[in-house]
Amino acid sequence: MHFARITLLLIKNNVLQLRRKWLTLPLVLLFPFIIIGLLATIIVTFVTPNERSPIQVGLVNLDQSKETKLLVDMMDEASQLGTYIQLSAMDETVAIEKLETDELSTYIVFPEGFTANLYQGIPVTLPIIGNPNQPIQSQMVKTLIESVTRHIRASQANVLTINNYAKQLPINDQERNDLVFEQFKEFVFYTIGRKQLFQEEKIINQATANPISYYSLASWFIIFTIWLLIIYNFLYQDLSPRLKQRLTLYGVHPLQQILAKLLVTLGFVTIISYFFLFLVIELFHWDIHLMDSIRIIIVTILYSTCFLFSIAMVEVLIASHRLRLLTQIGFTMMVLLLSGALFPTIYLPLNVQNLLSYIFSSEALYWLQEVVLNDRLFVDYIPLLTMTGGGFFLLLSMALGKERICQ
Template identity: 45%
Template sequence: MLFPIFLIGLVAFILVAYITNVQEEPIQIGLVDLDQSTETAMVIRLLEESSQLGDYLHMKRFSEQEAKEKIELDELVAYILFPEEFTNKLYSGESIIVTVVGNPNREMESYLIKELVDSAARHISSSQANILTINYFAKQLDIDTETRNMIVLEQFNEFLLYAISKDNVLDQQIVSNNATSTPQEYFGLAAGFFVFTIWIFTIYQLLYREQSKEIQTRMMLYGVTELQQIIARILITCLISIILGTLLFFGFIHVLDLSIHHDNYARLIALLGLHTINFLFVLALIETTVHSKKLQLLVQIIVTGILLLASGSIIPAIYLPLYMQEYIPYLFSYQAFHWLEEIILNRRVYADYIPLLLTAGISAFLTIGLALLKERVKS
């Protein structure tokens, strides 16, 4: 009964050990150019400067003799050999064989390099077909040899750049779900956003004090309007909340050892401030329109719950029903949490403040307008 557990544990240990070793010691690959043409020189230079596997794969140019010596010294996993007449065969439509010489002591890594070269060979075949087609029609148009060669070389360059950068372009377009790819960071950020929003709500409620009719009359005699009291509470709550929120999120970044661009700290504070202002104006708007204090508190709690649910801090937005996903991007809580996630977890160096600023402007206009209308009705 223990054998399956032992077997799974052994396989897991081998995989972890192999991946760790690859991360510590990148795979070294040699590039040998026997053709010595402009095209192959450019191919090798681009392969040296770019890497399909990031830090896990390094390529470097060697002579054939140097590559053989490196293989014997176990300093190379394999070397890729570009044969003589590579460019001429490419342009003439002949079959091209790119040889991979592996290290007998590194069979697994050598097989990985072979798979990568096979993938590159398919791109070479595609580019060769297009080059031959262009070359054929160029001959039909009686274009001089020099111009035709320039056109063919340009086509070769385009397909080469496509083959080299293909995987990098796709990586930039991959839609990642931080809730599953980096759950610790994502749910830590979600918990921080949840706590921060609850702090705003709590501080705002603590500053509220129900006034008797006598106190209200006295405040009116002193010229203190209800709108001024609301704005004062919003300013004090905003100041305290931003300070606490900044400390909370800076602590979160430090504890999880996240590296973010130094300019993103200013963006972080700006997003916290805009979220605070929007949320406070929503609470003030409810306070202005709902007269019963108990009903007012109930509505504020319900709205706070809806905003937190829509933000993705309780349940990731991607798991919400599709009909909700169409509308939640219009909510400021979703925008604030989304851009916090982008700059902290996805290392973005910009944030879109326009939706948050528009929401703040509309909320402020409605709150001030309704408060002034309420004051006029009372007087």
């Protein structure tokens, strides 16, 4: 009870501190808009693709059977990949040379024995050799070819079934092989000719598919993140050792001061950020319903709490105010970089992308995009709740541990 009473008193003191600085506060809140304005042109230029430069992909046929020739010819002539990916049949030596000169992003290999494995029931694969200088393009091609492989394996199962029943018919091996090949061609025409090959795996980059909405949401995300950092440090007071000792005698602990700043920052930034978000929604006419607003509020509060816990840990660990502020700014930049707000996460290295589900900023912005841009009706709060709970107990242990050490 005493802990809560002291915390409420500190909260009241922080609110009064904000009210006393109401003249300078608007200027502080305008600072993130200046940063967004400087970054906007660079980011848009960086992520906007050039339609005149499609991803070049080679097709190498080492099997040289009539089945693989059919597949290579149809994939070479197929137009389902649009203007961003261009397939070309070539020899492997030519593909290697073009890969070394960055003329190719990837080349796909139909290995020797591909057709034999196809008819014998052995799982078939299409090796993909990527360009280390173009990892993003290689990953996109890999995703598409996985769709091709699934269709080929589905065709393989059907062809094997037909081949098994054909062996029971009174026909010779040549007629049976011709029958199986005709069935194989029908499956290939069905998947490629009817434009079903790449429609199951569709890569959507919101930054290019819907740039205005994406960058509006990302800008709002960046702005209220910077507001959290600014207001939290705006409430910082450099206390002398004698005053700290006196506060300790009155039962005021560092953890109470941190929680008071955290709650005031969270409440103040939440109010002004949702007012700003309402203006953005009205400006771009987003279809946001009541339940969507509730989901957005929950996600942003969980994200804000995780972020404030993180910068509070920095305050606990680092005594120097300048070094602490520098560390918090660096941490904020890293959080925004990994979130996808500065530029989409698809442009990050692949090993980094695999870890993004464990980053609270990336998780929060992902679900905000799903709700606002993709009309998602469900949000998985468990990862953010887990990160928030872990952050709270980590901050609690750090603050109490440091307090005992100082005593």
